[in-house]
Amino acid sequence: MQLKKLCKPFILASLLISSTVIAQTQVIYNANGYTPLYQGDVQSFSTLVIKNGKVVKVGDDSLKDSFPNAKLIDAKGNTLLPGLIDAHGHVIGLGDNLSQLDVRGAKSVDEITTKLKSFAENKQGWILGRGWNQELWSDTRFPTAKDLDKVVDDRPVVLSRVDSHAIWVNSKALKLAGITSATKAPEGGEIIKDEFGNPTGIFIDKAESLITQHMSAPTKQAISDSLDAAGQHLLSLGITSTHDAGIDKTTWQVYKERSEQGNLPLRIVGMLSAASPDLTEMLKAGRYQDASSFMSIRSVKVYADGALGSRGAALIEDYADRKNHHGLMLETQAKLEELFTLSFKHGFSANTHAIGDKANKVVLDAYKNVFKQTGGILLRNRIEHAQIVTPEDIPRFKTLKIIPSMQPVHATSDMHMAEQRLSDDQLQGAYAWQTFLKQGSVIAAGSDYPVELANPFDGLYSAITRMDHNMLPENGWRASEVLSREQALRAFTLGGAYAAHQEFKIGSLEHGKWADFILIDKDYFKAPLDEIYKTNVLQTWIAGELRYKKE
Missing domain, CATH: 3.20.20.140 (Metal-dependent hydrolases)
Structure with a gap:
């Protein structure tokens, strides 16, 4: 048992690098390459030499002559850069978003509700979406639950604002969550209410949890x-x-x-x-x-x-x-x-x-x-x-x-x-x-x-x-x-x-x-x-x- 525990990390780590890469040096040539240097400016190159998944060196196309047994890959003159790093994203949110209602860039409430009506035809249960931004509309006021009710009133609808710091829900969602005029927002959140004190369907920051806690994980x-x-x-x-x-x-x-x-x-x-x-x-x-x-x-x-x-x-x-x-x-x-x-x-x-x-x-x-x-x-x-x-x-x-x-x-x-x-x-x-x-x-x-x-x-x-x-x-x-x-x-x-x-x-x-x-x-x-x-x-x-x- 102890031997298996010791071997497992090595075996699993080695899976990340294919046997082909380990067995053979690769030379990417005929590239228009650029790389910033950790301590230095940007270096230009046309050839990149790789072994065991790591960089051996970069240089001009004469480099490939130093590796006669390498696998040669022609970059065909295209520009080569280091892989780009996104230092702040939301991976699962992005994956979810690819399968939810996307209303990014919509120029009006009507445009959103039209998309919602079509999207909801083939969906059961909670209807989720993302991307609305009232700043893009001629009327930049926050929308209301009644706007969504016009097209979907039998199932809860939750649409996240483009920045994820507010949600817009329909009346069915309000009812399922038990939200009334007496509901108070948690510290760090806000429930937008009308002049009569009734919730309009907009929940900001920590108030979002009043709705989202009722959704299945x-x-x-x-x-x-x-x-x-x-x-x-x-x-x-x-x-x-x-x-x-x-x-x-x-x-x-x-x-x-x-x-x-x-x-x-x-x-x-x-x-x-x-x-x-x-x-x-x-x-x-x-x-x-x-x-x-x-x-x-x-x-x-x-x-x-x-x-x-x-x-x-x-x-x-x-x-x-x-x-x-x-x-x-x-x-x-x-x-x-x-x-x-x-x-x-x-x-x-x-x-x-x-x-x-x-x-x-x-x-x-x-x-x-x-x-x-x-x-x-x-x-x-x-x-x-x-x-x-x-x-x-x-x-x-x-x-x-x-x-x-x-x-x-x-x-x-x-x-x-x-x-x-x-x-x-x-x-x-x-x-x-x-x-x-x-x-x-x-x-x-x-x-x-x-x-x-x-x-x-x-x-x-x-x-x-x-x-x-x-x-x-x-x-x-x-x-x-x-x-x-x-x-x-x-x-x-x-x-x-x-x-x-x-x-x-x-x-x-x-x-x-x-x-x-x-x-x-x-x-x-x-x-x-x-x-x-x-x-x-x-x-x-x-x-x-x-x-x-x-x-």
């Missing part, structure tokens, strides 16, 4: 299916590694089981959800890392405030478009300090969602206090989003060694709405990527999918232009914060790797690192700006294995 098989669906989608976009921002116990179990079976679709860095009632149990199980760096779990996702679009982001001053409203803190500073202390005690870093300037300030204060009392400053803790930060708080990220984990596409998605929600003073430290880099902070870039589309080339385009896809506003929104092409690529590769303690394993194509790379149909460094977001991924490779090929 997904099975392990459902989670595994969503993982596969999301994985295939991410691979098609050139993402070889993703950080999953907040996983529950069942997902944690599925991830470890799939890791041990050696059949994860891509690399995943899982963050335990601080909202999970099983957090302590998961922490006590310890950090998790498999031998081939496909699965890493060593951080906790903490939630400090809501989102800007639903006016849940916690602000120091009033919202410009809602007087006497400052948003929602989902946790007190004392609770944040308690969660940080618990995480650090078990060797886990804390990655905290903070969007508004008040939330960022409170979170920074909480980190500072806990660092003084218990340590933990070297764990590479993060603030997720760091969207609206006061100029005086930005330097504290560097002092406290906090990594700003930011999503460039949020700036271009939010810019018009942010101008309405916030005053110019409040926007001074908004989406301040270049300011963070100039002070020496490492930015870990991502998309926050499925809140935004997962395509990293959308994010790269937003980072280097701060424009929408119509190239507006001219020269970019608050253009002093744009990134160079090299800075943006580094944020989507080595930045994410560093934030996961993996900068010596992935993130660039340097000797000894895993050979994760992509072939694309445009030259990222030379293509016109308006072509970058149109980039197509031709192939995606992980550890020297082809995982995706465009048909």
Whole structure:
């Protein structure tokens, strides 16, 4: 029995690398290759040599003559980049979203209800969907349950806002959940009510649980299916590694089981959800890392405030478009300090969602206090989003060694709405990527999918232009914060790797690192700006294995 236990990890780890890769050196040649260097600028190359799933070296095409027995693979002149890393997404949410009602981009309530009516015809039980955004409608007020009742009144309907910080439900869902005018929102949540005090069907942040607690929890098989669906989608976009921002116990179990079976679709860095009632149990199980760096779990996702679009982001001053409203803190500073202390005690870093300037300030204060009392400053803790930060708080990220984990596409998605929600003073430290880099902070870039589309080339385009896809506003929104092409690529590769303690394993194509790379149909460094977001991924490779090929 003991012998079997000793052998099992080796056998399972070896499954992650095919025998073909182990047996033969591979040479990818005739490539237009670029890689950022961990300590250096971007290196150009045309040949990549791989052995045992790892990079041997890069160089010019004469390199292939040094490996006469290698398997030669012609890149056909296409651009080759390191595999892209999304440092903030929601894997199972993305997989779920691919099978639910998608109303992203809908321009009116009528457009949504038309889609809902068609979708509901072939569905039983709870009807779930995602993506509505009232800021895109001519009437930007929140919708109501009655709007949904017109097309579905016999089954509960729950539609998540695009940012997941609000849900819109029909009257059947209200009835099943027992929601009445007397129902009070939990701390950190809000029930939108009409002038008579009746619930309208909109629940913000922690109030969502009043509805969602009545929905059945997904099975392990459902989670595994969503993982596969999301994985295939991410691979098609050139993402070889993703950080999953907040996983529950069942997902944690599925991830470890799939890791041990050696059949994860891509690399995943899982963050335990601080909202999970099983957090302590998961922490006590310890950090998790498999031998081939496909699965890493060593951080906790903490939630400090809501989102800007639903006016849940916690602000120091009033919202410009809602007087006497400052948003929602989902946790007190004392609770944040308690969660940080618990995480650090078990060797886990804390990655905290903070969007508004008040939330960022409170979170920074909480980190500072806990660092003084218990340590933990070297764990590479993060603030997720760091969207609206006061100029005086930005330097504290560097002092406290906090990594700003930011999503460039949020700036271009939010810019018009942010101008309405916030005053110019409040926007001074908004989406301040270049300011963070100039002070020496490492930015870990991502998309926050499925809140935004997962395509990293959308994010790269937003980072280097701060424009929408119509190239507006001219020269970019608050253009002093744009990134160079090299800075943006580094944020989507080595930045994410560093934030996961993996900068010596992935993130660039340097000797000894895993050979994760992509072939694309445009030259990222030379293509016109308006072509970058149109980039197509031709192939995606992980550890020297082809995982995706465009048909």
